[in-house]
Amino acid sequence: MEKRVVIGELASPEYMRRVKDEAQPILIPIGALEQHGPHMSMNPDVLLPGAVAVAVAQQIGALVAPAIAYGYKSQQKSGGGNHLCGTTSLDGHTLSSTVKDILKEFARHGARKICLINGHFENSMFVVEGIDLAIRELRWEGIHDFQVVMLSYWDFVNEDTIARIYPEGFPGWAVEHGGVLETSLMLHLHPHLVDMSCVPTHAAASFPPYDVFPAIPEWTPASGCLSSAAAASAEKGALLFDVCVQGISRALSEAYDARVNASRD
Amino acid sequence: MEKRVVIGELASPEYMRRVKDEAQPILIPIGALEQHGPHMSMNPDVLLPGAVAVAVAQQIGALVAPAIAYGYKSQQKSGGGNHLCGTTSLDGHTLSSTVKDILKEFARHGARKICLINGHFENSMFVVEGIDLAIRELRWEGIHDFQVVMLSYWDFVNEDTIARIYPEGFPGWAVEHGGVLETSLMLHLHPHLVDMSCVPTHAAASFPPYDVFPAIPEWTPASGCLSSAAAASAEKGALLFDVCVQGISRALSEAYDARVNASRD
Amino acid sequence: MEKRVVIGELASPEYMRRVKDEAQPILIPIGALEQHGPHMSMNPDVLLPGAVAVAVAQQIGALVAPAIAYGYKSQQKSGGGNHLCGTTSLDGHTLSSTVKDILKEFARHGARKICLINGHFENSMFVVEGIDLAIRELRWEGIHDFQVVMLSYWDFVNEDTIARIYPEGFPGWAVEHGGVLETSLMLHLHPHLVDMSCVPTHAAASFPPYDVFPAIPEWTPASGCLSSAAAASAEKGALLFDVCVQGISRALSEAYDARVNASRD
């Protein structure tokens, strides 16, 4: 029987035992509520890192915190743009503050190893800022051994897998919004939230090497997707999920040992 | 068959139709990650308003936004205190900013009727501030018909129900932390997250008419609960749930019409 | 002859002696500028806790800081609402920052025992946040023995007194805005600021178990009061004042000893 890993589902004495006595890492999924085209629900950016987090936690003995469900503003060249209906975003400072506050609380509980698992491209730098601010304030609290890993799950899809998923050529993560990666993963994990009969079939969007604000609505395909997910499948999703979970599981052991090893050299 | 009401599970065209064409209200559950004693998981403050929101939405034709899963700092006299392990809270300004940002986004989508359904006592005033700031900025955007209802679900438990739930006398909502109300609702909705064999049986906590900071740990019962949930049951939970869902459903129709009626008088 | 207790009226050497050598507590009244109906001035929320603070300070040997004269936004169900003319409020973050800054300054002077005496219902949570932020930053300064009591003076009106003040039944503090409590205290302390010939006589306001924003002006009685102060009298004011002053005086000795006692057990 699998052990519970979701923090919210634990009673506090059990949580305390895992965090303080077992020194388990805490994984925090961070996503967004964002339109993902006519064929898919608006929650993949939070469901996918959440599912990855649970699988990784079960594998390595970690805990999963409640997901941060609202993210930073969608950018036109990576998510269609924040002018689109359904996309529901936070100001950068709000997101950074949320990350900072939560990290400091977990540190107060005794946690010293955290991993933020990101599912929304635009979040990264504001999460980085939140981590930096938390570590700064924890230093002021006298805590100097708090270590945070920050990753986006798709960065663990290696070249072999890319070749298998995109046999006709990889368009780049840049236009992977509502595309093959996300749709396949959703077909694998939450098939009832995908309707392949509505999948857009237009060519991948192409953008100039600059951004314009306010966004120029005509630049985003009317579907809201930046490439077609027509080639998505649950099988590809299973493969992708496995690659990410295995990759992240390995990475975390490495990462938390890295400083120790480095200073040992 | 029931219609989907959870925003994250809708594709954006369907969401747009419901928000713009049908002018459906959006319900936002807001809770906390907070210790609730040895017999219960740490997520009732978010699961309970979430379940209420879904039931209300199905009844009145509304949508449910992703819950705000982290809340304001637990206070000793209402939640045991924020020094306790497991309780994971935001600074007040972070919470108000989150509420503000999200409300403005839903307004941008075209929503004009929002309801925040609170499940964590300490959130209220910071949610109020977030609402006030959002309405102010929406005025600056030229939006003057945005209406927000803010409620805590337990305020809909009427006196009759209280008499039935607490036949030996109602200790007051003040000490209802991890007590009969929350535990019964969890037994009704998520029985696997309650372990009645661990339920504390101590007397209700009593506090002086002031607060002390930092909290004095000895004032909080060692269980982390402020009263005993020994009298909790799934049946009471079903009754409470029904009372809240019916009460809130009725309240929302009234509330959104109130201004219209008022100005008509 | 009575000793001066108001900090602003002391020369700094005398203040320093009292704070550092005698370790006197500092009491900070916190109120609001808020309409209180046609029969009363707009300053009771700051005058009343100010008078209580002075009386308590003289009794227990404490100091009284300048009052924080502007408070958080009036809520419709407890103060009539912030849309009313005359009510002059701060954003929540401004109020919390003010409390934080002042507490840190008193700590720098050497004070270790503070009491915030609140006279405006809506202030509480933002004062709590300011206290929490101050204590956090003081930890970073290496100060770990700073203790703050937070109270609202009316919470010291005990049941016996309530029975004497409201012989025909207590409507609850919720609607005690510009009502018998405040008006009686003002008649006792500042009779020239009350004009009983203008006192409203309408029934106590009643509200649904939720809040609506923006406020629905018609919900607030036209007088701006939430209940009638027709039964107010200077005698009741004298009784209330005495009960509050004695209760708070006793509470403060208890409170500042509580941690010591707790850790001694």
Place this chain on the structure above:
Amino acid sequence: MEKRVVIGELASPEYMRRVKDEAQPILIPIGALEQHGPHMSMNPDVLLPGAVAVAVAQQIGALVAPAIAYGYKSQQKSGGGNHLCGTTSLDGHTLSSTVKDILKEFARHGARKICLINGHFENSMFVVEGIDLAIRELRWEGIHDFQVVMLSYWDFVNEDTIARIYPEGFPGWAVEHGGVLETSLMLHLHPHLVDMSCVPTHAAASFPPYDVFPAIPEWTPASGCLSSAAAASAEKGALLFDVCVQGISRALSEAYDARVNASRD
């Protein structure tokens, strides 16, 4: 009989009449809690502009708001420095936010003419910022005729008066901290808060043309005063008070007409 001018002492209907119907200006005293040497209380920076405000209001038909009682950090070359015991200051952003919030509330009530009467040198620029931020947000509210005068009362002491007050030479406002000006005014208005037997008699402090942070305590005279108030007298105070009140009264009529006149040219 003199009319009441203090806003806090008015019932809201009277306040509304004065602000909306009579369009009376609102004067806001802004001061500090700051050590002022061994011979004087710590509240002159708030009492003096408060008294000036009341006298001006009675003369020109204006209202006086509750004073902002805590100010910006004392600087070594103008107030002895913020390291001194008793001096109790706000961060700059807190002060600016307070000013902003209050101004916006008075504008909401209908006030269009405000005057901030400053009694603490170091406040000026943060008050200016608060005014600028308020005017900006009021523009967003659609209010374009809100006019604010900002002044420090001592800037109305003209050269003739200076010659009479300082017959042996004017040391400059820079070292007028706890000196002849403030002490004379306090002797005139609040003689029980001055003890001339403790007045320092040292020479005026002199400082280099730069500031050093943290302050170098030895640069501030041990008394905390920057010059001697030995030559202060109640008579000088009466003269100074009269000059300030008359000057400010004249200035305000001019100021509020200035834009009108300017645009008429």
Place this chain on the structure above:
Amino acid sequence: MEKRVVIGELASPEYMRRVKDEAQPILIPIGALEQHGPHMSMNPDVLLPGAVAVAVAQQIGALVAPAIAYGYKSQQKSGGGNHLCGTTSLDGHTLSSTVKDILKEFARHGARKICLINGHFENSMFVVEGIDLAIRELRWEGIHDFQVVMLSYWDFVNEDTIARIYPEGFPGWAVEHGGVLETSLMLHLHPHLVDMSCVPTHAAASFPPYDVFPAIPEWTPASGCLSSAAAASAEKGALLFDVCVQGISRALSEAYDARVNASRD
């Protein structure tokens, strides 16, 4: 003779004429003070976009604002990390606020076309946030035609050029910190700030697909560079400079017309 394009060097009447009458775009270089290895000064991130901006401005008839000289925190995988000596960075919110404030001021002057030319990888998202906040507040001012282009100059180095600059294979912009691109451009524009005798010759750094905070110092090559600039030359710099200037000049005309064209379709 070339026309002056640097705003700071213009007298205000000339600036006003260019901004208001000629509607010239304003280009704002944004960089950082950051270590760039032992062979190069710490200012390339601000000098390079500054030089590009001037050349573009002369070509298309635009103005160049003072550079924002301090940027966001260096990240280990793109700039070596912010723990390194010499790297001098702002918090994210400070940078976003700076961008916001400046954009709003240029809008007040009458400018409607802005381009931020970025020279420091880590700045991008905080600049994006500053732009978004400025456009929001400008809407509140009633300004709806303000258009901002945001670009990083290296994104205009096309594939042909990459092939010529990196004949032995392009390591990716990710490790182009203190590498061939920046060093060649500096050799072309500011040769006295490069000392090729100190150029590191180590292999390109390689990093795992995640970030760790605090940075693990051993992951960054001791030189502070992420790849070797041994193959840099002034000739390559001239080519790169020309490609960027031409590309950006073309892009700007397109970009400012894009909305017009889009809405015309």
Place this chain on the structure above:
Amino acid sequence: MEKRVVIGELASPEYMRRVKDEAQPILIPIGALEQHGPHMSMNPDVLLPGAVAVAVAQQIGALVAPAIAYGYKSQQKSGGGNHLCGTTSLDGHTLSSTVKDILKEFARHGARKICLINGHFENSMFVVEGIDLAIRELRWEGIHDFQVVMLSYWDFVNEDTIARIYPEGFPGWAVEHGGVLETSLMLHLHPHLVDMSCVPTHAAASFPPYDVFPAIPEWTPASGCLSSAAAASAEKGALLFDVCVQGISRALSEAYDARVNASRD
């Protein structure tokens, strides 16, 4: 040959050597982009303190940081007002945050002696606040020996020099905006940025002893200057420059020793 003093032009190993091994002070010029009349460019407030900083650094062995090029809002009585075209200013909090962030970074590098050299009158108090916030946070980092000097270069123009520069009487620094001081210094240092054929010749502006917001445009001379620079000359500029550089050089040695000496007494 002169040693490089500009931090941006040093490679990081050299910078580290100077800051850590030689403990050189860091001088930070801080200015503004502000209209300075029809005869002069808009950058004197940043160029002048920048030139002073370089000369002082060469004389005393210090380093010069990149200038803070945007400053606080121009005030009508000292800079013509922030409503003028070309003047480009930051909010007060943005400026204070910038100063805070930069100071903390230099402290991280090992610097312990900083001097902010101001060239824009209105910056002072916000720089002071930034310094105070930085020192506070550095204390939390455990750094207690960080010392900051803050000065405005014109405060080093002594009375003798004033008599030589203004033989017909000194109008006061208050109206020295675009006047003889700044224009002479620019003629000495950057003659190509001054066009004396356009110099205004009107009388010095005079203002009442109060400020009005929004500014009354008619109060500022149409030229944007507050006095005439007709009497400016490169010779006067050379004299002024020399007096400032010598005065500041002397002041800095004194200042950094002051605490040591003080505590030795």
